[in-house]
Amino acid sequence: MKDRYDVLVVGGGPGGAVAAETAAARGLSVCLVEKRPAIGTPVRCAEGIGREALREFIDPDPAWIAAEIKEASVVAPDGTELVLNAKLAGNKVGCVLERKIFDRELVRRAADAGADIAVKTTATGPVMADGAVRGAHLTGAVPQVGADVVIVADGVESRFARMCGIDTTVPASGMMTCAQYLMTGIDIAPERTVFTVGNTIAPQGYLWIFPKGERTANVGIGISGQKSGPGHRAKDYLDRYVRSHFPDGRSIEFIAGGVPVCRPPPSTTADGLMLVGDAARVVDPFTGGGIYNAMFTGRLAAEVASDCIAHGDLSGKALAAYDKKWRESEMGRSLARNYKLREYFIRQTDDRFNRLIHSAAKIDLDEFSVPELIREFVVRNPALLADLTAFRAALS
Amino acid sequence: MIRIDRTTCCYCGTCVAVCPQAALELVDACLEEQEGCSACGTCAKCCPVGALEVCHEGQV
Ligand SMILES: Cc1cc2nc3c(=O)[nH]c(=O)nc-3n(C[C@H](O)[C@H](O)[C@H](O)COP(=O)(O)OP(=O)(O)OC[C@H]3O[C@@H](n4cnc5c(N)ncnc54)[C@H](O)[C@@H]3O)c2cc1C
Ligand code: SF4
Ligand code: SF4
Numbered sequence A: 001m002k003d004r005y006d007v008l009v010v011g012g013g014p015g016g017a018v019a020a021e022t023a024a025a026r027g028l029s030v031c032l033v034e035k036r037p038a039i040g041t042p043v044r045c046a047e048g049i050g051r052e053a054l055r056e057f058i059d060p061d062p063a064w065i066a067a068e069i070k071e072a073s074v075v076a077p078d079g080t081e082l083v084l085n086a087k088l089a090g091n092k093v094g095c096v097l098e099r100k101i102f103d104r105e106l107v108r109r110a111a112d113a114g115a116d117i118a119v120k121t122t123a124t125g126p127v128m129a130d131g132a133v134r135g136a137h138l139t140g141a142v143p144q145v146g147a148d149v150v151i152v153a154d155g156v157e158s159r160f161a162r163m164c165g166i167d168t169t170v171p172a173s174g175m176m177t178c179a180q181y182l183m184t185g186i187d188i189a190p191e192r193t194v195f196t197v198g199n200t201i202a203p204q205g206y207l208w209i210f211p212k213g214e215r216t217a218n219v220g221i222g223i224s225g226q227k228s229g230p231g232h233r234a235k236d237y238l239d240r241y242v243r244s245h246f247p248d249g250r251s252i253e254f255i256a257g258g259v260p261v262c263r264p265p266p267s268t269t270a271d272g273l274m275l276v277g278d279a280a281r282v283v284d285p286f287t288g289g290g291i292y293n294a295m296f297t298g299r300l301a302a303e304v305a306s307d308c309i310a311h312g313d314l315s316g317k318a319l320a321a322y323d324k325k326w327r328e329s330e331m332g333r334s335l336a337r338n339y340k341l342r343e344y345f346i347r348q349t350d351d352r353f354n355r356l357i358h359s360a361a362k363i364d365l366d367e368f369s370v371p372e373l374i375r376e377f378v379v380r381n382p383a384l385l386a387d388l389t390a391f392r393a394a395l396s
Numbered sequence B: 001m002i003r004i005d006r007t008t009c010c011y012c013g014t015c016v017a018v019c020p021q022a023a024l025e026l027v028d029a030c031l032e033e034q035e036g037c038s039a040c041g042t043c044a045k046c047c048p049v050g051a052l053e054v055c056h057e058g059q060v
Helices: A014-025 A051-055 A099-112 A159-163 A234-245 A291-311 A316-328 A330-345 A350-360 A370-380 A386-395 B014-018 B042-046
Strands: A004-010 A030-034 A048-050 A065-069 A071-075 A081-085 A094-097 A116-119 A123-129 A132-138 A144-152 A175-184 A192-196 A206-211 A216-224 A250-260 A273-275 B002-004 B024-027 B030-033 B052-054
Touching: A004 A014, A004 A132, A004 A291, A014 A030, A014 A099, A014 A144, A014 A291, A030 A099, A030 A144, A048 A051, A048 A291, A051 A094, A065 A206, A099 A116, A123 A144, A123 A159, A144 A159, A144 A291, A175 A234, A175 B014, A206 A234, A216 A234, A234 A250, A250 B014, A273 A291, A273 A316, A291 A316, A291 A330, A316 A330, B002 B030, B014 B024, B014 B042, B042 B052
Parallel strands: A004 A030, A004 A144, A030 A116, A071 A192, A144 A273
Antiparallel strands: A048 A094, A065 A094, A071 A081, A123 A132, A132 A144, A175 A216, A175 A250, A192 A206, A206 A216, B002 B052, B024 B030
16 A cells, blocks of 8 residues: 555445445555445445446446345335336346445455555545645555545445544434344245335334345335434334234344435535545435445546546535536436425325325336336326425426 | 433434534534534434434433
8 A cells, every 4th residue: 555646545445445446446546445345245335236227337247146036015004005017127227236246246346446445544634735635544554545536435424524624414304224134034026126215104204114035125214313212213013014924034134324314415526536426425316225326426536636636636526516417417306306206295194195196006117217117106296296286297 | 401312323414514503513423413413403303213312401
């Protein structure tokens, strides 16, 4: 490890790993620091991702694919299940990953591309010069590393960005507080992801079952931080569900976690600094999915950083091309749309959820996507959704 | 000040992200309280497992 690099990446999750790989592949000197001793553990994820989304970055490898998903279902508070078959993509719509292996593979690829990797190394604060970020103070063998650009991918905690003056604090209402068991010996449809909604089941969130084998699945729940408190936390709701639905199942792993579903800060760049992934608060606020968005922003940030380094301009203004590009991308537009979707979703009563899901129970979707599904809901429930004019416009 | 129940904490970082004072830090698998806690209670409310409790002055 040297004391100077073109690019320093803080955090070894999918966002940081893809950023480091991209920058190194473009010939830049890159160092990635990860504070934990082992990449990817403990996992803080339900591990679901769209197949095509994944393919944009890496070819699926059985070494880290736990299950192939062919359909999804939404379960109403009254138990009605709406199964969504996708004809799209040869019926292979998604995968459930083994993230312990997947995350490490992404970091290995960054190393193969030429990046230095330092685990058990925490970035404790920025090195500043003339108001610009020019590196970081580290724990470990090298106490300080200088860099032209620091790409911050420190995940939900996002402390480094805050130390650089970008406020990424998540309000309680914008935090999905989550708990999950990896359960085995349970009766599930091994190729179907199941999402259960309802205010008594998962207030302002949902409960998920993501298969990882014939009788094994991630069974987890996310609720709004606003709805969390003593006796009614994510874990309390999860335990209640598991007791009634999988009384004979065995839990072989337990995790807790937080998914930031608030809006991103007004700018995700500053002089010498770029934020990517959860640190930039770019998780999809409707689905809670952030793996793809982390990889997407990680790659884009590294591309813009390498262009800026080539032109010798590392000002916040030059790096802001990254901010503009992700907001204008399909990912950025889908985020903007899904904030509205989430606001709508969290206002629904159980009765409304039931009516919505009953009305849609017979749809055979050609396309497996949130806007397509919502369009169908809107078409079938004009009266129910009459208050959604602005929302409809956003989808058209 | 907050009280951290280390036998319950799963070091997930949720509390770190919601703390308006940036007073919490995960040092590897150990949650630590830095200076500046305003006892607002947001962390304790959002913790998925209930490992945090706000203590007001005089309490230990
Ligand atoms: C319960 C739960 C379920 C989820 N389910 C899904 C799902 O099914 N599908 C999906 O797409 N997304 C899901 N997500 C979201 C997904 O896990 C994240 O969006 C994704 O991991 C973000 O990647 P990242 O690289 O931005 O951050 P992370 O993967 O969180 O990586 C950040 C890394 O930075 C390190 N770090 C932090 N601070 C420092 C520092 N100062 N110095 C050095 N290193 C540091 C951390 O140790 C960590 O390894 C879920 C999240 C949770 C909590
Ligand atoms: S939110 Fe709770 S479980 Fe997670 S790190 Fe904080 S105290 Fe520990
Ligand atoms: S009580 Fe408030 S200020 Fe204190 S640590 Fe918790 S969130 Fe931060």
